[in-house]
Amino acid sequence: MTATRLPSWLRVAAPVAVGLLGLGAWFAYVASGSAPRMLPDPAAILGEGVQRFPLIVEAAAITGTNALVGLVAGTVLAVALAALAATWRPVDGMTAPLVAALAVVPIVAITPILNTMFGASSQFGRAAVAAIAAFVPVFVNTLRGLRQTRPVQRDLFRATAASGAQTFRLLTLPNALPYLLTGVRVAASLAVISALVAEYFGGPSDGIGTAIATYAKSGRAALAWAFVGGGIVIGLVFFLVTSLLERAVARRLGAGRPPA
Amino acid sequence: MTAPAVHAAGVGKVFPSTGGEVTALTGVDLDVAAGEFVSLIGPSGCGKSTLLRLIADLDTPSAGDLAIFGKAARQARIDQDYGIAFQQAGLLPWRTVAANIALPLELHRWSRARRDARVAELAELVGLSEFVGRYPDQLSGGMQQRVAIARSLAASPQLLLMDEPFGALDEMTRERLQTELARIAAETGAAVVFVTHSIPEAVFLSRPGRPRDEALRESPEYFTRVTAVREALHGAPLQRANER
Amino acid sequence: MTDQALAPGSVTSIVPDDGGMPRGRRPRGVGIGRVGWGVAGVAAVVAVWELYKLLGPADGVTVGGDGSAGSGVILLPRTHDRAMPHMWDMVARMFAPTSGGDTPPLIVSVLEAAGTTLGLAALGWVIGVVVGGILGIVMQRWRLVEWGLLPWIVVSQIVPLIAFAPVVNALGNQIDRAGVFPWPQWFSVALIASYLAFFPVAIGMLRGLEAPDALHLDLFHAGAAGWWSTLIHLRLPAAVPHLLPALRLAAASAVVGAVVAEVSIGLRGGIGRMLIQLAGQASSDPAAPWAPTFGTVAIGLVAAAGVALIGATLHRFRRGEEIR
Numbered sequence: 001m002t003a004t005r006l007p008s009w010l011r012v013a014a015p016v017a018v019g020l021l022g023l024g025a026w027f028a029y030v031a032s033g034s035a036p037r038m039l040p041d042p043a044a045i046l047g048e049g050v051q052r053f054p055l056i057v058e059a060a061a062i063t064g065t066n067a068l069v070g071l072v073a074g075t076v077l078a079v080a081l082a083a084l085a086a087t088w089r090p091v092d093g094m095t096a097p098l099v100a101a102l103a104v105v106p107i108v109a110i111t112p113i114l115n116t117m118f119g120a121s122s123q124f125g126r127a128a129v130a131a132i133a134a135f136v137p138v139f140v141n142t143l144r145g146l147r148q149t150r151p152v153q154r155d156l157f158r159a160t161a162a163s164g165a166q167t168f169r170l171l172t173l174p175n176a177l178p179y180l181l182t183g184v185r186v187a188a189s190l191a192v193i194s195a196l197v198a199e200y201f202g203g204p205s206d207g208i209g210t211a212i213a214t215y216a217k218s219g220r221a222a223l224a225w226a227f228v229g230g231g232i233v234i235g236l237v238f239f240l241v242t243s244l245l246e247r248a249v250a251r252r253l254g255a256g257r258p259p260a
Numbered sequence: 261m262t263a264p265a266v267h268a269a270g271v272g273k274v275f276p277s278t279g280g281e282v283t284a285l286t287g288v289d290l291d292v293a294a295g296e297f298v299s300l301i302g303p304s305g306c307g308k309s310t311l312l313r314l315i316a317d318l319d320t321p322s323a324g325d326l327a328i329f330g331k332a333a334r335q336a337r338i339d340q341d342y343g344i345a346f347q348q349a350g351l352l353p354w355r356t357v358a359a360n361i362a363l364p365l366e367l368h369r370w371s372r373a374r375r376d377a378r379v380a381e382l383a384e385l386v387g388l389s390e391f392v393g394r395y396p397d398q399l400s401g402g403m404q405q406r407v408a409i410a411r412s413l414a415a416s417p418q419l420l421l422m423d424e425p426f427g428a429l430d431e432m433t434r435e436r437l438q439t440e441l442a443r444i445a446a447e448t449g450a451a452v453v454f455v456t457h458s459i460p461e462a463v464f465l466s467r468p469g470r471p472r473d474e475a476l477r478e479s480p481e482y483f484t485r486v487t488a489v490r491e492a493l494h495g496a497p498l499q500r501a502n503e504r
Numbered sequence: 505m506t507d508q509a510l511a512p513g514s515v516t517s518i519v520p521d522d523g524g525m526p527r528g529r530r531p532r533g534v535g536i537g538r539v540g541w542g543v544a545g546v547a548a549v550v551a552v553w554e555l556y557k558l559l560g561p562a563d564g565v566t567v568g569g570d571g572s573a574g575s576g577v578i579l580l581p582r583t584h585d586r587a588m589p590h591m592w593d594m595v596a597r598m599f600a601p602t603s604g605g606d607t608p609p610l611i612v613s614v615l616e617a618a619g620t621t622l623g624l625a626a627l628g629w630v631i632g633v634v635v636g637g638i639l640g641i642v643m644q645r646w647r648l649v650e651w652g653l654l655p656w657i658v659v660s661q662i663v664p665l666i667a668f669a670p671v672v673n674a675l676g677n678q679i680d681r682a683g684v685f686p687w688p689q690w691f692s693v694a695l696i697a698s699y700l701a702f703f704p705v706a707i708g709m710l711r712g713l714e715a716p717d718a719l720h721l722d723l724f725h726a727g728a729a730g731w732w733s734t735l736i737h738l739r740l741p742a743a744v745p746h747l748l749p750a751l752r753l754a755a756a757s758a759v760v761g762a763v764v765a766e767v768s769i770g771l772r773g774g775i776g777r778m779l780i781q782l783a784g785q786a787s788s789d790p791a792a793p794w795a796p797t798f799g800t801v802a803i804g805l806v807a808a809a810g811v812a813l814i815g816a817t818l819h820r821f822r823r824g825e826e827i828r
Contacts, residue, residue, distance in 0.1 A: 006647055014652035036678035038671060090544075097542030098549075104752065105804030106760040112783030113793050117581040117588060124578060193664040197760070200669070200767050202783060209667065213768060216670035224674075228667045235663035316726050337728050344726045350719040354741050354821040367729045367737070397823055 040222040049226040055211075056230040063208040064234050066123055067188075067195040070130020071238075074191065075184055077131070078138035085139075086146040099139055107132050108194055111201035126198040126207070133194035134187035138180065145179025146172060174253050181246040188238040196231055208234070263330030265419045265451035266292040266315055271324035273310055284310040288324070294418065297445055297452045299462035301493070308455045312423050315453060316344055328419065340368065342419040343412030347427045349404035351396040357407050358383070358392040364414040382410040385444060402433035409441065413448065420445070420452045426461070438464055439473060459489050550591050557583045557590065589791040597791035598798075610792065614799040617775040622803045624690055624774070625762035628697025629755055629807075636702040636754070640709025644739070645731065650710065661703050666761065669696050670768045689771055697761035701754035708750025712743025744821035751814065755807040763800060775799055 023042060030041035049056065085092040107129055114125035149171055157167045199209030208231045215224035268290040275282045285307045292298045300308040313319045314326060317333040328336035336342060343364075351360045358379050365375045383389045386406040396404055405425055412420060422441075426434045442465055445452050456462050463485045464476065476482055564587075565580035581587050589597075598611040607613075643650040673692045680687035716738050724734045766776025775796050782793040815822070 006651075010648065011651050014648060015655040018652040018656060036675055036682065038675040038678050090541075093538075093541035094545035094548060097538055098545045101542075101801070101805060104756045104759075104808035105801045106756075106763045108760065109763055109779060109800035110797055112779050112786075113797055116783060116786040116790070116793065118578045122578055189662045193666060196664045197666050197764050200764055202780065212667055213670045216674045219674070221671075221674075224671055228671065231667040232663040236659075239662045318722055318725060337726060340728055342726075344723070346719060346722070348719050350723050352720065352738070352741070353823045354744075363737070364727045367724075367727050367733055395823055 037219070038216070038221045040225065044222040045225045045229065048222040049229055052223065052226060056208075056227060059206060059208045059211050059227065060230045060234055062123070062206045063126075063192075063195050063199065063231070064237075066126045066198075066207070067130050067191040067234065067238065069127040070132075070195060071134045071184070071188055071191040073127070074131040074134030074187060075138050078135045078183070078187075079142050079180065082139050082142035082146060085143055092143075095139075099136055102132065103136050103140075108197045108201060111198040111203065115201075115203045120202065121204055123204065125203050126195050129198040130191040130195040134184075134191040137186040137190065138183040141179045141183030141186070142176060145176030148175050148179065178246070178250045178253055181242070181249050185239070185242040185246045188242040189235060192231075192235045192238050196234075262294050263327070264291050265294050265296065265329060266290060266453060267325070267327045267330075268311075268315075269325045271311070271314060271321045271326055273307070273314060273319065274322045285314075285321075286323075292419075292451050292453060295449050295451055297442075297454065297466050299454045299456055299466045301456055301459065301462040301489070303457060309423050312421055312453060312455050316342065316421050336419075340364065340415050341417055342421055343414065343417040344421045345405075345408045345412045345423070345425045347424040349396070349401075349408040351404055351407055353396050355395075356392065357388060357394050357396070357399070360396070360407055361392075361410045361414060363411060368415065378414060382413055385413070385447075386410045386440065400433075402429050402437060405429060405437065406440070409437075409444070413444070413450075416448070418450050420450050420454075422452065423455045424457065427456075434461070435474075435477070441465065459486055459493070463489055553588070553591060556580075557588055586787065586790045589794070593791045594794040594798075597789075598795045610795045614775070614778065614795045617773060617778050617796065618799040618803050620773045621759075621762050621766060621775045621800075622806060624693045624766075625697050625755075625758040625803065625807060626810075627694040628699075628762060629701050629758040631694065631698035632701025632754055632758060633705050633751065635698070636705030636750075637709050639702075639706045640713060641735070643706070643710050644713040654707075654710070657703055657706055661707075665700065666696075666764055668699075669761075669765050672696055672699075673765065673769045689769055692769060693762050693765040693771055693774070696765040697758040700757040700761040704750045704753040704757065705747070708747050708753075709743060712746030712750075713739040715739075715746060716742040741821045744818050748811070748815045748818070748822075752808060752811045755811050756804060759800075759804050759807050763803075775803070 026039075027041055027043075029035045030039065081091070081095060085095050111125050111129050114128050115122075118124040118128075153171055153175075154167075157171055162170070196207070196209045199207040200213055204210075205214075208227050211227045212224050212231070215221075215227065268288055271285060271288040271290075272283070273285040275284055288307075288311060290298075290311075300311065302308050310319070314321050315328060315333060317337040320333075326333050329341055331339070331341070351357075352363070355363070358376075361379045361382050362375045365378060370378070379392070380389070383392050386409055388403060388406055388410070391399065391403065396407070399407070405428075408425065412422075425441075426437050429437065438461060441452075452465075454462070454465055460477075463482065467476065467482075467485075560580060560583045562583055564578055564582040566578050585593070598614070599609050601607045602610045602613045639653070643653060672695065673689075676687045676689070676692040676695070679685070713735070720738055720742070721734070724738055729737070762774075763776045763779075765771070766774035767780060770777055770780075778796040779793065779800065782789070782796060786793050
């Protein structure tokens with residue numbers, strides 16, 4: 001059952017090979033002429049992408065801004081509420097079931113109502129949905145981080161007669177920070193996805209999502225896919241930035257894991 | 261004459277590692293006759309667990325010959341000629357005590373009736389008949405280790421391999437289980453290769469002839485032997501794997 | 505409720521891999537119990553809503569506008585009944601006829617539509633779980649497959665895959681019209697749902713199958729157990745605590761996928777379409793859009809409850825889960 005050792009360069013080569021294979025299969029399928037019109041070849045998509053670049057960037061800016069606003073707002077709210085929940089049992093008791101419910105329901109479904117409440121020409125609905133989507137992972141992770149101080153460390157601070165504020169600043173906060181940033185990393189992707197999907201539910205006719213829907217319906221396949229590509233790029237950018245932030249802080253603070 | 265339980269000649273094992281190679285064993289010769297109780301004793305890092313793993317075919321030797329009951333280690337493993345127990349009991353948490361003991365038998369497709377009968381026998385042998393329906397998280401460390409021993413005996417092997425099975429237990433439980441193991445080994449007639457870093461444990465268990473009971477621990481002969489072994493160990497030049 | 509928290513640095517897994525569902529009973533306040541606190545929380549939300557309606561500025565709070573319609577950013581909504589109906593109006597509306605006259609009460613229509621959507625989400629979930637599970641097993645069996653596919657699977661969790669929904673629908677329509685094989689619209693919905701559900705399951709299954717410690721693997725190897733035996737008796741049982749959060753995430757994803765797909769497609773009978781339709785009539789019937797919204801929330805909760813039920817039947821395999 002001992003597996004033969006695979007050379008480590010395969011770790012990089014394998015996914016690249018799979019990607020190239022997939023791309024090749026796509027090209028071949030389209031070239032064979034049997035592909036439906038909605039599936040153009042990658043070159044056409046790239047062509048449209050380059051041609052319409054300003055349009056895509058403009059739409060991406062809208063969706064990206066909504067996602068960013070949502071991410072920031074959701075994070076701020078989540079950290080505040082997590083701090084309250086870690087301190088007062090009643091808050092914890094009330095928020096736990098609500099957050100658990102939020103985690104499993106399709107949050108984007110409230111977009112139509114938000115658009116009614118805040119006006120159909122406002123981006124607020126989309127940003128709000130992104131905020132709620134971002135809130136959940138940040139809240140859960142931050143709360144866990146705030147509870148993560150080990151008893152032996154708490155005893156140490158108590159034995160040296162540290163004040164509550166000092167304990168918070170020197171023990172609880174550094175312990176919680178890596179967890180918080182992990183939550184932000186997860187929330188970033190969710191915020192992008194939610195901001196994009198919310199556009200399918202109405203509101204202003206801008207943004208990546210509405211563009212995809214419009215062009216898909218009107219049969220302009222390559223353009224629709226080019227906008228899909230734009231959405232993917234936003235998602236990757238958000239992930240990379242928050243991931244780097246998470247790693248940078250984790251390294252400085254010793255990654256939050258208690259030594260084995 | 262039956263083949264010896266274990267026959268090792270010139271066995272060596274080298275591990276590749278990030279800083280070059282690590283030589284865990286060189287030129288090991290060992291003969292364990294059928295029914296014999298042999299303790300491998302030494303400080304941590306001296307390679308005793310490695311040797312046990314080679315016997316169990318959990319690793320392959322880099323040099324030398326290794327025969328278990330005259331066969332290659334791999335064949336002995338496939339034929340299930342040995343049972344093994346580790347320092348951690350390693351019980352599967354989702355199985356009851358009975359199901360854990362029966363695991364080797366299930367893997368070898370024994371019929372349900374045969375399995376149940378054997379499990380009852382073994383549970384009685386290790387004194388856990390009333391606990392067969394419990395789950396591991398409901399047992400103490402000593403009891404879990406007894407289940408592990410029962411499991412290692414499931415297919416009535418003629419060779420038992422034990423890697424510091426009592427190392428994680430407190431002294432009182434340890435002594436009790438040593439007596440039990442001695443009794444079980446005597447009753448089943450199995451050969452045992454027992455890895456330990458405790459001199460008193462090794463001396464107690466590897467004592468041929470005399471009944472191995474609590475009285476033995478207080479006898480002057482026992483203490484003399486312990487001293488002899490200790491001196492032999494301290495006198496020998498020590499080379500741990502990571503210091504070579 | 506820390507089952508969605510991740511250990512910092514667990515980069516490759518968006519699926520929380522630290523264990524299963526609500527662990528143990530952490531002492532929760534004055535013994536009111538989870539349900540009690542949940543009710544209190546909902547009551548608090550209702551209270552905030554009604555208090556705002558009572559005390560908030562009639563025209564809401566707008567930032568940076570010049571007074572004309574549609575300018576500036578509305579930060580707090582207007583308290584008028586058309587923008588923010590009373591909670592009791594929302595409830596009452598649910599029991600009034602759907603579209604006047606003899607039509608059944610709105611709640612009935614919502615329940616029917618919710619049932620349809622839930623069914624499609626469930627179908628998508630099953631497909632996603634089966635495909636994801638098999639992929640997880642294949643990736644565990646052959647390391648090369650894992651190295652080749654896992655990075656793509658992880659990336660797909662990060663990017664808004666749901667962006668493909670309108671495209672998949674258009675594709676499906678084309679295939680259907682071309683007569684290659686029948687592709688009813690609801691199948692597009694289920695397919696999109698399964699597409700979203702499959703990724704967390706693949707990752708969760710892989711993590712779970714690799715979870716057993718070296719000790720157990722040695723024991724099985726020493727017991728001369730082959731790959732299949734080890735899979736059935738060790739890896740799969742050990743995978744359960746990792747699979748359950750993945751199954752829950754897959755259920756939530758399948759529900760979102762189904763609703764979004766319905767909206768893109770405009771599927772008749774689905775709750776997505778009802779959401780958009782009633783929102784469009786919100787100026788004349790402000791309390792109506794809340795009904796399908798509650799219905800959608802209910803779908804999510806039912807899906808989660810379903811997975812919880814599965815978790816309960818598998819409780820034997822969750823013994824010895826670490827309580828962190």
